Amino acid sequence: MIVLFGATGYTGRRVAQAMVRRGLRPTLAGRNVGGLSLLASRLGGLDVVHADVGDTAPVRALIGGRGVLVSTVGPFTRLGEPALRAAIEAGAIYLDSTGEPPFIRRVFEEFGPAAQQTGASLITAFGHDYVPGNLAGALALRDSQAKVHRIEVAYLISGVGREQVISRGTFGSAVGMLTEHSFTWRNGIQLEPTGSRMRILRIGGLEYPAVALGATEHYALPQLAGPAGLPEVDVYFGRCRPATPLVQLGCRVIPALLALPAVRSLVRGIGTVAQRFVAEEPDAAALARVSSQIVATAYDASGAELAQVRLRSGDPYQLTAELLAWGAHRAAEHGVSRPGALGPAAAFGLDALEAGAREAGLRRC
Numbered sequence: 001m002i003v004l005f006g007a008t009g010y011t012g013r014r015v016a017q018a019m020v021r022r023g024l025r026p027t028l029a030g031r032n033v034g035g036l037s038l039l040a041s042r043l044g045g046l047d048v049v050h051a052d053v054g055d056t057a058p059v060r061a062l063i064g065g066r067g068v069l070v071s072t073v074g075p076f077t078r079l080g081e082p083a084l085r086a087a088i089e090a091g092a093i094y095l096d097s098t099g100e101p102p103f104i105r106r107v108f109e110e111f112g113p114a115a116q117q118t119g120a121s122l123i124t125a126f127g128h129d130y131v132p133g134n135l136a137g138a139l140a141l142r143d144s145q146a147k148v149h150r151i152e153v154a155y156l157i158s159g160v161g162r163e164q165v166i167s168r169g170t171f172g173s174a175v176g177m178l179t180e181h182s183f184t185w186r187n188g189i190q191l192e193p194t195g196s197r198m199r200i201l202r203i204g205g206l207e208y209p210a211v212a213l214g215a216t217e218h219y220a221l222p223q224l225a226g227p228a229g230l231p232e233v234d235v236y237f238g239r240c241r242p243a244t245p246l247v248q249l250g251c252r253v254i255p256a257l258l259a260l261p262a263v264r265s266l267v268r269g270i271g272t273v274a275q276r277f278v279a280e281e282p283d284a285a286a287l288a289r290v291s292s293q294i295v296a297t298a299y300d301a302s303g304a305e306l307a308q309v310r311l312r313s314g315d316p317y318q319l320t321a322e323l324l325a326w327g328a329h330r331a332a333e334h335g336v337s338r339p340g341a342l343g344p345a346a347a348f349g350l351d352a353l354e355a356g357a358r359e360a361g362l363r364r365c
């Protein structure tokens with residue numbers, strides 16, 4: 001049994017389509033029965049169930065006995081907890097589309113231990129954010145011949161112009177993060193204000209401005225490193241466009257400003273108003289031109305490079321939809337490794353994840 005909660009949203013619809021393309025027949029769950037029924041009949045007559053974040057009992061009833069729950073109900077920091085709790089109470093396998101650092105932190109630190117008690121498995125942020133960095137980081141760890149001290153993951157986005165290439169839901173989630181804490185890994189999770197650390201990354205002889213973000217790599221890669229440990233993990237997001245002097249200046253000024261809570265609150269307020277003017281869906285033609293390069297680099301304690309893995313994907317929403325469809329399919333047919341909060345490689349095994357990610361459109365380059 002696979003249940004897709006949030007099926008009527010922009011990402012949910014794309015996940016539902018990707019699941020049906022794989023031959024799956026998920027039950028579509030959400031609060032808007034009319035919208036669900038319309039989508040279900042367009043996709044060949046799927047079952048639907050009415051569920052709201054205020055009442056997830058109908059979802060919980062369906063996923064008992066190791067069912068799979070995929071949630072795209074966001075922003076997750078505000079709306080994500082009920083689906084997680086339903087999966088934990090049912091002992092189910094849970095995947096979601098979040099990219100929000102505070103929610104990811106709660107999944108690993110608060111809900112993971114609860115899931116271990118009930119036999120549930122929680123695989124959060126199983127989309128463009130942050131499967132590619134987990135896969136590239138795990139491959140870089142495997143390829144390194146010496147002890148790895150630090151993994152740096154960079155998500156470099158190309159093809160973004162003036163047109164809208166994110167959904168209103170993603171915009172809302174990003175705005176919500178502004179007043180929350182992000183984190184990094186320094187022999188343990190270390191909190192930092194969102195957007196307060198920017199760097200110029202040097203990759204392949206070019207310089208890219210990028211901002212540090214809390215992701216699942218910070219939890220999952222140290223676990224993969226085993227007893228040898230992994231002292232440092234950083235994840236950055238940036239544009240795949242070499243840094244101009246003005247951008248370099250911005251990299252120094254913006255973090256200093258965003259470290260001030262009053263500035264972050266102001267930017268969040270402006271973002272909340274701006275959200276009303278953002279269309280529900282991205283511009284399809286513009287989104288088709290967007291691509292990502294994900295680079296994971298392993299370093300030893302002296303800073304010498306040990307291994308580097310590069311992956312490339314197209315439209316990030318397409319990748320998210322295909323990954324969630326693959327993950328749900330794989331989990332329903334083969335289960336996952338164990339209960340608790342799991343990174344992608346720990347949940348599915350590195351070889352299966354690499355094959356699944358390739359099927360979903362993530363290629364090594």
Ligand SMILES: NC(=O)c1ccc[n+]([C@@H]2O[C@H](COP(=O)([O-])OP(=O)(O)OC[C@H]3O[C@@H](n4cnc5c(N)ncnc54)[C@H](OP(=O)(O)O)[C@@H]3O)[C@@H](O)[C@H]2O)c1
Pocket residue numbers: 005006007008009010011012030031032035051052053054072073074075076079097098099125126127128129130167168169170171173174316317320
């Ligand atoms: N990790 C990644 O790479 C990645 C990629 C894509 C999206 N995302 C994230 O996924 C999330 C969804 O994005 P989106 O573009 O699909 O946003 P969206 O179009 O706004 O969809 C949000 C979904 O949540 C549902 N919802 C809202 N309030 C609810 C409630 N009280 N009870 C039940 N359902 C409720 C909505 O239902 P209605 O349809 O009834 O309004 C809709 O189905 C966002 O947080 C976004 O940032 C992440």
